[in-house]
Amino acid sequence: MAVTSLVLGIISLVILIIPIPFSSLLGILLGLLAIIFGIKGKKDPSHKGSAIAGLVCGIIGFLLNVIGYVMCAGVIGTIASQGAVN
DSSP, X not given: OHHHHHHHXXXXXXXXXXXXXXXXXXXHHHHHHHHHHHHHHTTSGGGHHHHHHHHHHHHHHHXXXXXXXXXXXXXXXXXXXXXXXX
């Protein structure tokens, strides 16, 4: 669980730089899964460090992907509303 959390957290951070439509939704999902697996992985004392690292990466990846998604939605909404006025 801990290694899975770490891998998913890192992937959710890497997705931030990929300019594919709706990639932030995948980053949000992977960040959420990293958080869940990180919480479950903390119970195993031998992999506690990896679980905490995955948890932190998952939280950061989740939050940054949410911010990116909201910003993109705002830009698209602004462009759509300006196009409707003209």
